[in-house]
Amino acid sequence: MQEPVTPGNNSPRTVGDVMTHTVISIGRTAPFKEIVRTMEQWKVSALPVVEGEGRVVGVVSEADLLPKEEFRDHTPSRIEQMRVLDALIKSGGVTADELMTAPAVTVHADASLAQAARTMAWYRIKRMPVVDALGRLEGVVSRSDLLKVFLREDEDIAEEVRRTVVGQLFASRWQQLSVEVSQGIVTLAGTITDTSLIPVAARLARAVEGVVDVDMQLRGDSGA
Numbered sequence: 001m002q003e004p005v006t007p008g009n010n011s012p013r014t015v016g017d018v019m020t021h022t023v024i025s026i027g028r029t030a031p032f033k034e035i036v037r038t039m040e041q042w043k044v045s046a047l048p049v050v051e052g053e054g055r056v057v058g059v060v061s062e063a064d065l066l067p068k069e070e071f072r073d074h075t076p077s078r079i080e081q082m083r084v085l086d087a088l089i090k091s092g093g094v095t096a097d098e099l100m101t102a103p104a105v106t107v108h109a110d111a112s113l114a115q116a117a118r119t120m121a122w123y124r125i126k127r128m129p130v131v132d133a134l135g136r137l138e139g140v141v142s143r144s145d146l147l148k149v150f151l152r153e154d155e156d157i158a159e160e161v162r163r164t165v166v167g168q169l170f171a172s173r174w175q176q177l178s179v180e181v182s183q184g185i186v187t188l189a190g191t192i193t194d195t196s197l198i199p200v201a202a203r204l205a206r207a208v209e210g211v212v213d214v215d216m217q218l219r220g221d222s223g224a
Helices: 032-042 078-083 085-090 113-123 143-151 154-169 171-176 195-206
Strands: 046-051 055-061 127-131 137-142 177-182 185-192 213-220
Touching (some): 046 137, 113 127, 113 143, 154 185, 171 177
Parallel strands (some): 185 213
Antiparallel strands (some): 177 185
16 A cells, blocks of 8 residues: 555646637638638637737637528528527628627636536537636637546546545545546545545545546444
């Protein structure tokens, strides 16, 4: 059994650790066809719209552009118009300013990966501009970027669990506990004196970046 080890500093912690720094953006006056051409050229599904010194004012996504085709040969009824009013308005848009969704849903580089994931899920978006305190574009984070955390090495995860779980909750019992990680699944086994700490240990282990699941095999030491 090894004594808890401090993990390396190369594991993703914040949006800034996983975001794409090179970002293609457009201005308010970018025309429809240029937007489509830029998306195709850079293989992206959305583009931040910026003004001034790079302040993000909106985002144009494929969903914002599709109404142009959707209503090309179809005039919706009055009832349909009420249901799809926003899409109908965008079908007449010819510039980024008319097509974009504003204000943009953004995130800061120091936000946690969990915070970014919750924001994307809430707004049902695939990527978000990353901005500084003044709203200026710094990068873009996507769903695939957030999943990079699960590429973390098992031993790196195990070392952090030893430090943040075993080291904090069971420092006096670390020799009786084992931490094993396989495919991101943490198994924590051994004897402890206070079984009420098991749910706390499970919660702390799940909070470690890259953990897929936790298998708690801790038991009380009746002889303690």
